[in-house]
Amino acid sequence: MPIVAGVDSSTQSCKVVVRDAETGALLRQGRAPHPDGTEVDPAAWWSALGAAVDAAGGLADVAAVSVAGQQHGMVCLDEAGEVVRPALLWNDTRSAGAAAELVEEAGGGEAGRRFWADAVGSVPVASFTATKLRWLARHEPERAARVAAVCLPHDWLTWRLAGAPDLAALRTDRGDASGTGYWSPGTGDYRLDLLERAFGRRPHVPAVLGPAEPAGHVRPDVLPGLPAGGAVLGPGTGDNAAAALGVGAGPGDVVLSIGTSGTVFSVADAPAADPSGTVAGFADATGRFLPLVCTLNAARVLDAAAAMLRVDLDELAGLALAAPAGADGLVMVPYLEGERTPDRPLASGALHGLTLRTSTAAHLARAAVEGLLCALADGLDALTAQGATVRRVILVGGGARSVAVRRIAPQVLGVPVVVPPPGEYVADGAARQAAWVALGGAAPPAWSVAGTEEYADAPVPAVRERYAAAREHFLDRVDAVAG
Numbered sequence: 001m002p003i004v005a006g007v008d009s010s011t012q013s014c015k016v017v018v019r020d021a022e023t024g025a026l027l028r029q030g031r032a033p034h035p036d037g038t039e040v041d042p043a044a045w046w047s048a049l050g051a052a053v054d055a056a057g058g059l060a061d062v063a064a065v066s067v068a069g070q071q072h073g074m075v076c077l078d079e080a081g082e083v084v085r086p087a088l089l090w091n092d093t094r095s096a097g098a099a100a101e102l103v104e105e106a107g108g109g110e111a112g113r114r115f116w117a118d119a120v121g122s123v124p125v126a127s128f129t130a131t132k133l134r135w136l137a138r139h140e141p142e143r144a145a146r147v148a149a150v151c152l153p154h155d156w157l158t159w160r161l162a163g164a165p166d167l168a169a170l171r172t173d174r175g176d177a178s179g180t181g182y183w184s185p186g187t188g189d190y191r192l193d194l195l196e197r198a199f200g201r202r203p204h205v206p207a208v209l210g211p212a213e214p215a216g217h218v219r220p221d222v223l224p225g226l227p228a229g230g231a232v233l234g235p236g237t238g239d240n241a242a243a244a245l246g247v248g249a250g251p252g253d254v255v256l257s258i259g260t261s262g263t264v265f266s267v268a269d270a271p272a273a274d275p276s277g278t279v280a281g282f283a284d285a286t287g288r289f290l291p292l293v294c295t296l297n298a299a300r301v302l303d304a305a306a307a308m309l310r311v312d313l314d315e316l317a318g319l320a321l322a323a324p325a326g327a328d329g330l331v332m333v334p335y336l337e338g339e340r341t342p343d344r345p346l347a348s349g350a351l352h353g354l355t356l357r358t359s360t361a362a363h364l365a366r367a368a369v370e371g372l373l374c375a376l377a378d379g380l381d382a383l384t385a386q387g388a389t390v391r392r393v394i395l396v397g398g399g400a401r402s403v404a405v406r407r408i409a410p411q412v413l414g415v416p417v418v419v420p421p422p423g424e425y426v427a428d429g430a431a432r433q434a435a436w437v438a439l440g441g442a443a444p445p446a447w448s449v450a451g452t453e454e455y456a457d458a459p460v461p462a463v464r465e466r467y468a469a470a471r472e473h474f475l476d477r478v479d480a481v482a483g
């Protein structure tokens with residue numbers, strides 16, 4: 001019975017799970033932290049992967065490995081395969097001006113946005129790789145001149161696991177390619193003309209693999225603990241597409257992930273093209289599509305609130321549940337890292353409705369939880385406006401470990417949420433993809449998620465109504481720069 005491994009190289013950490021390919025049973029797991037910051041030397045991901053593999057007891061017995069990773073990050077390589085500069089991550093907003101330029105150059109306003117939505121499924125925002133390449137070309141021309149290839153975090157880790165053979169060996173998948181801004185989910189082809197439009201020329205890009213197409217073999221000597229025979233490498237994918245695989249999202253399922261990013265997405269049979277730019281029309285990891293809304297501010301809003309109140313995350317949840325729904329009118333607009341949806345990269349957060357009554361730790365904790373959930377509820381509305389049906393909402397990500405998030409979510413979203421047991425669903429999705437590669441077949445193996453709990457409560461529309469008024473009032477960051 002083959003054993004497989006899945007990797008989640010996400011913003012805050014690297015997680016590795018080892019599972020039985022046929023049943024999906026969890027055998028071992030490990031994790032290691034990533035450095036903070038919105039630009040990171042990919043070498044740090046490589047050492048974290050080594051540490052996470054080690055913590056998972058090594059991968060010597062695995063037949064296949066797939067890597068899922070944070071989407072969009074710009075990894076630039078020179079002719080020799082060396083990294084040209086630290087990767088700019090999905091949550092680095094310095095390319096906001098470049099995003100605006102790309103829309104303007106395509107006709108500006110509604111026409112410019114429609115051009116991009118039709119071409120690649122998404123309207124450029126600072127998160128997307130194409131805008132980061134434009135920023136690089138404008139601001140660091142000497143480094144830009146050295147770029148021979150551009151790839152994404154999961155592509156780079158997969159390539160390193162294969163021994164970093166040469167640039168021609170770089171591989172990606174539909175899911176992650178769809179977040180670059182120069183690959184079309186609709187046609188399944190690169191738009192190298194748009195890559196050139198953004199960057200000024202056409203560096204090498206990874207070949208895009210099908211959902212269960214192997215990306216090569218692990219080279220056993222590149223990290224301690226790898227299989228001596230060289231396991232098969234799966235194509236990997238972006239972390240949200242992997243989460244969809246990990247929870248087994250099907251028709252009518254909306255996944256709501258509260259990690260560093262907040263994401264709301266569903267698996268669809270047809271590509272999305274939202275000219276407002278709210279819904280990104282990504283591809284998934286099974287050959288279908290993944291319309292998705294992403295906020296920059298999710299679990300870290302909880303971290304920040306807990307730090308302000310000098311409590312831990314469990315105490316924060318207790319405080320939030322001690323305050324009434326709506327926090328007596330205290331509203332947190334949680335733009336702590338600027339915001340992507342709505343597109344407000346220079347914004348800072350705000351607290352509205354402070355009174356003597358609401359100036360308590362419990363009110364602040366409640367406002368933090370409600371604020372991040374309101375932003376995601378707006379995303380859920382946008383997704384349904386694009387045609388998604390909502391049979392159930394599946395809540396995952398580190399933030400789903402908060403009992404306050406789980407209990408307040410149905411009040412804010414207006415629908416019950418189902419919460420799988422705490423786990424690493426992105427790494428699980430990658431492992432399920434690896435199992436698909438190892439076992440073959442037309443679909444991934446049918447793994448089940450046991451122990452899902454449902455949280456239901458009466459909707460409290462007043463929370464969203466007050467948030468909708470409050471979110472229009474914020475200041476730009478004092479350190480805001482959009483290049």
Ligand SMILES: Nc1ncnc2c1ncn2[C@@H]1O[C@H](COP(=O)(O)OP(=O)(O)O)[C@@H](O)[C@H]1O
Binds near residue numbers: 013
């Ligand atoms: N018990 C908890 N309550 C609330 N949040 C939690 C808890 N445990 C972890 N988290 C949150 O999980 C976040 C990390 O989530 P994760 O999904 O692993 O992020 P990413 O995939 O972006 O690296 C942290 O910012 C932390 O706030």
Ligand SMILES: O=C(CO)[C@@H](O)[C@H](O)COP(=O)(O)O
Binds near residue numbers: 127240260263
């Ligand atoms: O940019 C997006 C989605 O478009 C983010 O969802 C990143 O993929 C990072 O994910 P996490 O590390 O927060 O899981």
